[in-house]
Each structure stands twice: as C-alpha cells, then as structure tokens.
Amino acid sequence: MFNTIGVIGLGVMGSNIALNMASKGEQVAVYNYTRDLTDQLIAKLDRQSLNPYYEIQEFVQSLETPRKIFLMVTAGKPIDSVIHSLLPHLEAGDIIMDGGNSHYEDTERRYDELKAKGIQYLGIGISGGEVGALKGPSIMPGGDKEAYEKVAPILTKIAAQVEGVPCCIYIGPKGAGHFVKMVHNGIEYADMQLIAEAYTFLREKLLLEVHEIADIFETWNKGELKSYLIEITAEILRKKDEVTGLPLIDLILDKAGQKGTGKWTSMQAIDNGIPASIITESLFARYISALKEERVNAEKILTGPKNVEQNLDKNEWIDYIRQALYMGKVCAYSQGFTQYKMTSELFSWDLPLENIALIFRGGCIIRAEFLNVISESYQAQPNLANLLISPYFAEKLIDYQIGLRKVVCEGINSGISFPCLSSSLTYYDSYRTGNSNANLLQAQRDYFGAHTYQRRDLAGVYHTNWK
Structure with missing residues (x-):
C-alpha cells in the first residue's frame, strides 16, 4: 500500500x-x-x-x-x-x-x-x-x-x-498563504505587547499582586476580551516557581526574542505605504527589551517624573484598562486586516477577508471572540476600508476611547512606557482626523526640494517660490 x-x-x-x-x-x-x-x-x-x-x-x-x-x-x-x-x-x-x-x-x-x-x-x-x-x-x-x-x-x-x-x-x-500567516504573526506581536502593557499598569500603578491580576485576566476572558492570549496570560500569572515558590513571571528575564515574521510584516507595510504603527512598535519593544544591560545602567542615570504617587480607585481603573486593552486590540487587528486589504489590491490576490477572520477562530494564536464580528463586518461591507469605521467597532471605540486616553495619559505622567497602547490611540486619532498637519509637511517638501503640492480649492499640481 x-x-x-x-x-x-x-x-x-x-x-x-x-x-x-x-x-x-x-x-x-x-x-x-x-x-x-x-x-x-x-x-x-x-x-x-x-x-x-x-x-x-x-x-x-x-x-x-x-x-x-x-x-x-x-x-x-x-x-x-x-x-x-x-x-x-x-x-x-x-x-x-x-x-x-x-x-x-x-x-x-x-x-x-x-x-x-x-x-x-x-x-x-x-x-x-x-x-x-x-x-x-x-x-x-x-x-x-x-x-x-x-x-x-x-x-x-x-x-x-x-x-x-x-x-x-x-x-x-x-505566496498569499504565507503572506497571511506573516501578518497574522505581526498582529500576534502587537496583541502580546498590548497585554503586557495592561499587566504593567495593573502591577505598577494599581499595585496589584500577581494572583490578583491573574483573577482579572480570567474574568476578562469570560467577556468580550475572550481570546487565547488572554487565557494563557492568566495561566502564566498563576504559575509558581517550584524552587522558590515565587510567581514564575518574576523570575523570567525581561528580554523578548523574535524569529522574523513581525519584522517582515513591518517591512512589507513600510515598503508599500501601509500604516502598521502598532505592529511596528511591538517589534521595537522587543528590540529595546534585548538591551537589558543598557537599560539597567540607564536606570541608574536617568530619572522619570517626580511626585506621581496617587490613590486610584482600583475598580474604576481596572475597567479603564479593560477598555484600553480592547480598543488597542481592535486597532491592531484593524491594521493587520488593512494590510491584507491593501496588499490584496496591490497584487490582485482577492483575499477573502471575511473567511480569513473565521479560520483564525480556532487553533491559531490570535484566536479571539471578536473575530466573529470582524468576519460579519466584511460580510456586510466587502469593500470596508477599515474595521475602525464598521458600525459595531465604531460604536465600541467611541465609547472606550475614554479608558484608553486615561490609561495612556496616566502612563505618560508616571513615566511608564506604553508603546502599543499610545500608538493605538495615535492611530485612532490620526485616522479620524479629516484635516491633518500634512499640509505643512508638503509645504516644507516643496520649499527645500520643489516636490510640489496640491491645493484644497483648485485642481492641478503647484510649486511656489517660497523666498
């Protein structure tokens, strides 16, 4: 046989x-x-x-x-x-x-x-x-x-x-199959970093014990944040070291590795003019984590803000961080699926976005409850430009932005690095801004390089002798 x-x-x-x-x-x-x-x-x-x-x-x-x-x-x-x-x-x-x-x-x-x-x-x-x-x-x-x-x-x-x-x-x-897997991994990088930043806020600002944070993640995994990565985070935080009896998380060296797929995702996005800032920030966060010795030395030299101690209402802020994490995750998935959409158009691949969301629901690392909503969004609007403006997510993000804004501002004021949460907020605010400051950038380009510009009020391409 x-x-x-x-x-x-x-x-x-x-x-x-x-x-x-x-x-x-x-x-x-x-x-x-x-x-x-x-x-x-x-x-x-x-x-x-x-x-x-x-x-x-x-x-x-x-x-x-x-x-x-x-x-x-x-x-x-x-x-x-x-x-x-x-x-x-x-x-x-x-x-x-x-x-x-x-x-x-x-x-x-x-x-x-x-x-x-x-x-x-x-x-x-x-x-x-x-x-x-x-x-x-x-x-x-x-x-x-x-x-x-x-x-x-x-x-x-x-x-x-x-x-x-x-x-x-x-x-x-x-190469469409490997491309979809590559961007999947980019989303995975961002999702993991966002969860790590939420953990940092709970630990460093709310001063919660590791087992208390594990309880919070376990609770979140029963609601709209339900996902594989949230589930395993709760399990990780419950794990005790067999030798010391301490939470194992506290004994793991803070140097994160990467095998290249996150980098490839960012490079492809950069090469093709696709905004993937959250994914890219998650990659840079891993790079800076690798500078462990330098960071330990810098901690002795550089200081953060003074007098930031304050009593925060734990229940109120736990919900703010839940909102912030949900919004960050939606923004990260939006960037990944935008990368699918724009690359599909570039290469005439006709990627089935609604079905890609469905196959991510089982087996894979980024499986999450809201993938059903992502699929439904593309079913309802096959040419949807961005998940942020789909009716379900738009309503959620408008409501949850207060949590993300509060958490990011509190982090900045406290000197805590939130590369992906802050990038998520920047992405949301940039995408919803109809008139941006890029007109000044284009004027500067025309001033020093005669790169020309377009006008709001007239058709055509223009160059000005700025002197």
Missing part, C-alpha cells in the same frame, strides 16, 4: 503534524535529514499509521501519485536544499507543500521555479504552535487552487474545527 502523504522535517511541529495526519486516518511517510528525530518519533507510536524512511528516494517512491509532500523545515536555505534533493525523484503533477514560516517572496520564487518543472507548490501558513499542530491548527494555503483541491481533503481534516467548520480555506495564488 502506498502512503497518502509524506512529511519531511520531524522537529516538534513536523512530528505533531505527522501524528495529526495519522490520527485522521492518513497513511503517512516520514523522513528527517538526521535519523535520530525519526527514531524518536517512531518510538512514541502506538499503532498509528506512520512509516519511517531513511533515504529520500525510498520516501518519495512510497507515496501514491500525484505525490503530496509536506515540508516542516526551517525557513530559508534549508527549504531550498530539501527541494533540490527531492527534484530528481519527482514527476510532473507532484505537489510540494511548505508548512513553515517562509517569507512569502521566497514562496513566490519557489512557486515559479517549480512550476517551470511541472511541480505544483503550495505555501501553507500554519498557526497554533505545537499543540495546534497535533490537535488542529489554523491553516492558510496559497498557490494554484487546483493543487489545493487535491490536498484539501487532508488539510481540512487536520485543521482546527469550529462549529463543525474546518479552520482552513484556500487563501489565494502563489
């Missing part, structure tokens, strides 16, 4: 994807460049349909045609290397799927190169971490729709299911 699909790359994610496929009835061939990971995976098995191979040719020959090969390999050159090793053994019509965090432009290059050889290529964004990979992730496939339809029966089975609907849809051509 031939295997129905093959998985190459048996790290944590690859192993779990393979186990997921096997648990759904697929006959799965597995291969890893080094033998040890293959042996470790097979040692775990309990009557599951995984078949190990230690030579790439045997692995390929074990697959039914057209062959379906799923790569879970480190992004970059390793993927090119694996593809190069596969090509001598493949035939026209075979399908390679890249399930890693590849840059969408690399996916487009590989798509073109393989199409010329008759090989079909899908770039597949996957979100959900190791648990999602095993139990059901959110899956974002891009490439030729014909190729997707051949693998859809497998992908939709292994995806997370919400109300009986798989969190997997065809995203669009070429």
Whole structure:
C-alpha cells in the first residue's frame, strides 16, 4: 500500500503534524535529514499509521501519485536544499507543500521555479504552535487552487474545527498563504505587547499582586476580551516557581526574542505605504527589551517624573484598562486586516477577508471572540476600508476611547512606557482626523526640494517660490 502523504522535517511541529495526519486516518511517510528525530518519533507510536524512511528516494517512491509532500523545515536555505534533493525523484503533477514560516517572496520564487518543472507548490501558513499542530491548527494555503483541491481533503481534516467548520480555506495564488500567516504573526506581536502593557499598569500603578491580576485576566476572558492570549496570560500569572515558590513571571528575564515574521510584516507595510504603527512598535519593544544591560545602567542615570504617587480607585481603573486593552486590540487587528486589504489590491490576490477572520477562530494564536464580528463586518461591507469605521467597532471605540486616553495619559505622567497602547490611540486619532498637519509637511517638501503640492480649492499640481 502506498502512503497518502509524506512529511519531511520531524522537529516538534513536523512530528505533531505527522501524528495529526495519522490520527485522521492518513497513511503517512516520514523522513528527517538526521535519523535520530525519526527514531524518536517512531518510538512514541502506538499503532498509528506512520512509516519511517531513511533515504529520500525510498520516501518519495512510497507515496501514491500525484505525490503530496509536506515540508516542516526551517525557513530559508534549508527549504531550498530539501527541494533540490527531492527534484530528481519527482514527476510532473507532484505537489510540494511548505508548512513553515517562509517569507512569502521566497514562496513566490519557489512557486515559479517549480512550476517551470511541472511541480505544483503550495505555501501553507500554519498557526497554533505545537499543540495546534497535533490537535488542529489554523491553516492558510496559497498557490494554484487546483493543487489545493487535491490536498484539501487532508488539510481540512487536520485543521482546527469550529462549529463543525474546518479552520482552513484556500487563501489565494502563489505566496498569499504565507503572506497571511506573516501578518497574522505581526498582529500576534502587537496583541502580546498590548497585554503586557495592561499587566504593567495593573502591577505598577494599581499595585496589584500577581494572583490578583491573574483573577482579572480570567474574568476578562469570560467577556468580550475572550481570546487565547488572554487565557494563557492568566495561566502564566498563576504559575509558581517550584524552587522558590515565587510567581514564575518574576523570575523570567525581561528580554523578548523574535524569529522574523513581525519584522517582515513591518517591512512589507513600510515598503508599500501601509500604516502598521502598532505592529511596528511591538517589534521595537522587543528590540529595546534585548538591551537589558543598557537599560539597567540607564536606570541608574536617568530619572522619570517626580511626585506621581496617587490613590486610584482600583475598580474604576481596572475597567479603564479593560477598555484600553480592547480598543488597542481592535486597532491592531484593524491594521493587520488593512494590510491584507491593501496588499490584496496591490497584487490582485482577492483575499477573502471575511473567511480569513473565521479560520483564525480556532487553533491559531490570535484566536479571539471578536473575530466573529470582524468576519460579519466584511460580510456586510466587502469593500470596508477599515474595521475602525464598521458600525459595531465604531460604536465600541467611541465609547472606550475614554479608558484608553486615561490609561495612556496616566502612563505618560508616571513615566511608564506604553508603546502599543499610545500608538493605538495615535492611530485612532490620526485616522479620524479629516484635516491633518500634512499640509505643512508638503509645504516644507516643496520649499527645500520643489516636490510640489496640491491645493484644497483648485485642481492641478503647484510649486511656489517660497523666498
């Protein structure tokens, strides 16, 4: 019997994807460049349909045609290397799927190169971490729709299911799937930073204990802030260190890492004139966190505002921070979905925004209660320019802006850094400003560079001799 699909790359994610496929009835061939990971995976098995191979040719020959090969390999050159090793053994019509965090432009290059050889290529964004990979992730496939339809029966089975609907849809051509995953990660960066800033306010301004903050996040997770990241934050804050008995959060070094997708999101937005300020600030927050030694030294030299101690009504301010966090999250998702919309128009991808919101409801890291509302907003207005002006969110933000303004101002007055909360407020205020100060910027550009300008009252393009 031939295997129905093959998985190459048996790290944590690859192993779990393979186990997921096997648990759904697929006959799965597995291969890893080094033998040890293959042996470790097979040692775990309990009557599951995984078949190990230690030579790439045997692995390929074990697959039914057209062959379906799923790569879970480190992004970059390793993927090119694996593809190069596969090509001598493949035939026209075979399908390679890249399930890693590849840059969408690399996916487009590989798509073109393989199409010329008759090989079909899908770039597949996957979100959900190791648990999602095993139990059901959110899956974002891009490439030729014909190729997707051949693998859809497998992908939709292994995806997370919400109300009986798989969190997997065809995203669009070429690199669209990996692009959607990239921006998903950018939203994730912003969402995480916003939550961290809310935690900081509760801890440093309201002087709450860690267990009290855990209770607050647990309560928030029962309402409109319900989301995976809010849920795990409550669990993180409850975790005690086994050695000291202290909250583990207090023993974790404040240096945050990043693997590139947030940076790629910001760079793509900058390159194409798309406002993604909250996402970018969350990236910069990670960069400055890495300067731990410098920050410790600067704390001895630089001071913040004096005499900021005051008694704040805890219940009142807990609700303000709830409003601020909700508004910040909506602004961050709005920037991400605006990036989808503007890039879709730029590349003629026709991204299905209402369905992208739906597949984010299960399995993935940014799953949240209000994704249903986001989907409904795009269903009601397919050409919606920005989520901020959809009726549901507009009403919420008008109401909740008071909380965000109070929290940001209190943070500024207290010397607390709120890069994403303050950026969210700036984004909201900038977007709702019909007449901005950009007229002065354009006048300055014309003064020193003769860059010209347009007038409010007359058609055409103008230049002034300002002297």
